[in-house]
Amino acid sequence: MTGAVNGLLTARDLTKRFGGVVALNALNISVRPGHILGLIGPNGSGKTTFFNVVTGIYPTSGGSVAFAGEDITDFSPQAVYRAGIARTFQRSRLSLSLSVFDNIMVGNHIRLDQGLWFNVMRRRDFKRQFEESFERARELVTVFNPPLAARMFEAVGGFPMIDHRRIEFCRALISGPRLLLLDEPSAGMTHDETTELMDNILEVKERLEDLTIIIIEHEMGVIERITDICVVLNFGQKICEGAYQDVAADKLVQEAYLGIQ
């Protein structure tokens, strides 16, 4: 229960059952503000399920989740977002037929005036909000990839995978969340692209010191490079927690995850 007292996000005895399958088994995870926590474990060990339960996509079967001192157990996905948690998806869930700007603005929902009257009739005010939002989005995109910032009104479908990931990061970051959940950002990318993307993440982290990140990753190089602390899952249970070197040296982890008998 390291850091449970002053954790930004704290899951206590979090359990999720799908019928007879126990996907999360009394899981205790806590991440300190400003830390990058790596969540690792073999396929089916419950990593993505953890994200889905925290963000309210699945209801919990037991236990609790607290965020910034507030109990957010079984909050709706919308309420979790409003509380300040944003995420990316393993199978990047962008809308390919919409523009880069459109996709990023979906993540900016909380800052945009959603009233029908405002959107249809008060077009001058809308224009102001649109321009502010555009500047914000462009600044953020420039951090990731300057050439992308000049192509904000092109359909996402025409960009390579690494740009999809960047756009997804921007969509998650634009609302200024306190906690960012990254679900396997290196999936489907080459080694060089992954390195580039991790540079991006570290750069953002440097600018936004308070930002806390939980990252699910299979690339051990990535985990070693960017995380402050790692949690290893197996069959929905935490089997180890600590700095990467310690975790990698752990016997249990090697058995479960690295496949060493």
Added chain:
Amino acid sequence: MNRAGAVFASLLPGVGSAVAVTVYVILLLAVESQAAIAALLVAGVIAVLAAARFGGMARIGKSFAERRIAMNLVIVVAALAMIGFFYEDHFVLLLVATVIIYVIACLGLNLQFGYAGTLNFAGAAFFGVGCYTAAVLTKNTAMPDLLILVVGGVMAAVIGSLLILPVLRTRSHYSAVVTIAFALMFKIFLEVNDTLGGPQGLRVDGMNVLGWVFNDNIEIGENFEASFYLNYIVLGLVILALTFIVVRRLERSWVGLNLDAVRLDETAAACFGLNITRWKITAFMLGNFIVGLAGAFYAMMIGFIAPTNFTFSDSLNLIAIILLGGIGNPWGVVVATTVLIIVPEKLQVIEEYRFLLFGALVILILLFRPEGLLPRPLRTYLPGWQPK
């Protein structure tokens, strides 16, 4: 001089195409011989294909995008020219007015299906709600006719809200089935309900706005008399313009973005705070309001309504218009409605095979051009806006 030349060059494709389309539609409406109409249609298809093949469509589109105000004026002038040409021809003007009303209704369905992704197979039923509202109110109350139009829309939205719960609790195909069930029930309800005229239907009074009787021919001086349908066309065009502007602005706003996000990926949308229910209900109610308003207007123009006007196949027709035109593109709706209403009326030979041909057309479109005749472009929030 150079500047003027550039303006001219950018206007030319737009104005040229507008003139060509106007002349073409006038010809199509004026010609009576079936062979000539068939020849015109073939020529039209070839012209469009040729224009598309040689990049003409892109140039026309660019022209419309660059000279928005000028081109809007051109469209208004073109519409007036078309109507002016047939000012005393009841049949043609009724056809034009019908097209206008169907475009309005389809803009409503486009909001539901094209943006929010809710496929509504009860379009004709909600149109019918508007019609029957107008019939009952013109007969039994002294309510001003313009208000009746609004009430027709409100009634369609209110009755549509009965469907909200089942539509929200089911997804895609299943919610479409819910609307199909409603469309079928609506017609049966009308047929067995004697207060609403049963299978015989109801008479509806013509419009009267501030003492101006819409069903009288327009007489100016001794020897000028224009068809009374002109009244309906003018008011119809005003309603169409307003609807078009509202739908366009909705699309070009955060609301349009939300509707797209909900349609494309509900889970991702929910993770970024979008209230799925709210946006689906907004699109469904607004869409039905527009459809109902169009229905009320139609009833007052046509003067007589019966359950057979609002069958399931009429609903299918409306959906076919959207599929054909380009899902989510209001201009596509205009083009597709014009084609699907004018062609069968003019080309009487195909009348019996109408639905067969519609079916074949929809299948061809879905196979070879699944985004419709005019695919929806990416969202431009503010037309003409450029990043600094």
